[in-house]
Amino acid sequence: MADTNELQALRERVALACRVLGKLELTKSTYGHISVRVPGTDSMLIRARGPGESGIRFTAADDVIAVDFDGNKLDGRAGLDVPKEVFIHTGLYRARPEVQSVLHAHPSTVMMFTICDKPLLPLFGAYDPSCLRLLTEADAISQYPRSVLIANDELGRDLASVVRGRACMMRGHGITTCGPNIEEATLTAIKLNDLADINYRAYLLGNPRPISAEDIASFASLGDGGTDAAWRYYCRLVEEAF
Template sequence: MSDTQVEKELANQLVETAEQLFAAGVMSHSGHANLSARLGADRFMLTPGFVRGLRPEQVAVLGLDGQVSGGRLQSASSEIVAMHGIVYRARPHVGAVLHTHSRAATAFAVANRPLPCHTEPMLRFGQAEEVPVVPWGPRGSDVSVRGIAAILEERPTTSAVLLANHGLLVFGPTLTDAAHLLMAIEESAEAELDAAAIGGAVDFPAGALEALRASIARAAS
């Protein structure tokens, strides 16, 4: 497959992922979000900042240094480049990064409160720990990017972070993996808020993650 064909296919996958997230009801009313996918070792494809009705031709190609090498990046989207690039640089295995203002997860971000892992979908889709909060900094600023980098170093197994007073950033090996985790996190945030009204959520018993992994392995064998 030629480079052009690969880029076209990946752009289509980004469009499909955006549509999937809207269908799942995890997008904000405004439709503000940005999605990216790794393209080889040193490039990635990035959507504009609003993805309602996204078209493949709106997706840009960038280097990890933030330089545009294909398509056109909207000026309003330039601030988000470093936010995605730092994740790809820090986590070579990451193939996709998704940023949304998902309503319930953003409530935790606005409250500057980590989201605990109290639901099985979070365990199942790769976030077997709380989602930590990155201290606030202007979007795309050095302060914000350094904050993301610091959390990624401190929490090497986290696959998501809450951006204080802003929103949610989720990453995974593929767009599908990241989308599934994002939906699981939003569902968990909703359940956490609902549980607060009836006494609060309860921690998993010891060994829950290992038991779940064993169950998945048995089902796959």
């Protein structure tokens, strides 16, 4: 079980990732939340909602509360509540023990693709190979067909049954991403939004043409190189304004 210093460090990381989401406008105002599994427990740390919160763009460590896998608040100051859609997080943590962090946000460009039944196409490779991998690795992006609040355990289990990889596009709603740590779950959300943004612009210009299978294959052996450097970059973006 994590000690007090480790828990505080996790709260700081969750808060920082929330500020990155807000800075990049992947979600707005008070919408969205990121969580991390507390090692050795059936609980998580998650960005709180409620009248006392700071909003996604200005999330601080004391906006992050502990919640058990039944959705009960375990700590946190007055005015902070458990997000209504905490069951997105509990569902995934219960279904997939390897998942250590879960993110839910409302990027408008990705959401538009879910309501127009437009596919995200592999339009680029060398521009950003790590984004391309989301479209080429098996089951990386799932689709959830309902546009409802995941506000109970049953819906949380339903969503979790769909999310096989690291990202899910939720119809008329937003996205959920997950990963082995907070930073990777957040970077996946950023990459998914970048894919949607390029696709959206390409559809506006005309008829997007996917890159060739040969070019896609040339990136198959590449990993998500530069993850640490990319994360430092996004962290620097929020440092000046916070």
